[in-house]
Amino acid sequence: MTRQAFPITLALLALVAAGPALADDDWIPPVTDELTMAECGDCHMAFQPGFLPARSWEAMMDGLADHFGDDATIAPEKADHIRAYLTANAGDRIRSEMAREYMRWVREGGVPLRITENPEFLGEHDFRPSVWERPEVVTKSNCPACHQAAERGDYEDD
């Protein structure tokens, strides 16, 4: 009994340690700011700021007049509020395992704008074209088409 207790305890410890670690890989702090949720979420899911570094969010907010081809300009006071929220909660400003995994691919000083081009994203989404062609998907940035709880920061595989 006593001889077996140690390895079992170790195994249990390993399980306990593995549990949250796995979950951390698939969860990123969700957007909690009401205005950010409403304005960014107007046309697409309000992506969690942890997926991009603060300088990317600065560039994003500077370029709303041509936001991936669309005019996404909003009232300046709203834009300022959203900019402050996004940069304060950016991937290089928060403690998050999933954000860290995305940040490690970002070159020093690099200013990525598309989360879907991050090698971390690409590695997790290496699907047949038919998956991307599903009518409800439309585009790779449409997270909730497959990850139903994506808006809550939960990207566990379905």
Add this chain to the structure above:
Amino acid sequence: MIRLSPRPSALSLAAGLGLAAMLTAPVPALADATADRHAILDALAEEARAANADFAGFSAAAGETLFRTAWAGGDDRTPSCTACHTEDPRAMGRNAKTGRPIEPVAVSVKPDRFTDPDEVAKQFRRDCKAVLGRACTAQEKGDYITFMAEQ
């Protein structure tokens, strides 16, 4: 900074009571939405009149034509309003670029449509550019709202 949740105060208490009254009496709430929509239409009518002395009011039929026409003047993915809103304004739509579901545009299904002037201005600015490839005129905006108000 914009404070979205002000601290409880006499004012918010009064607002809360007002909300409670609205919830128990849906008819005045609906009347408020209608009044807000009329105010937006009035402002557009004024703008349309300033642009065209012969302005003769808004037309739901013209609004429907605007809605269904394949303009193909803007983004390839959104040749017409129906690209996102579907042929049926009462149905759920889907953003043709992002895949985001869109609530119905028809006022009968979503009574708070066209009641917030800022929201209305923002949406026309974005969508007219994406669909028509230009800004919509006040006449067009008024026609569109008039059509949707009857749907």
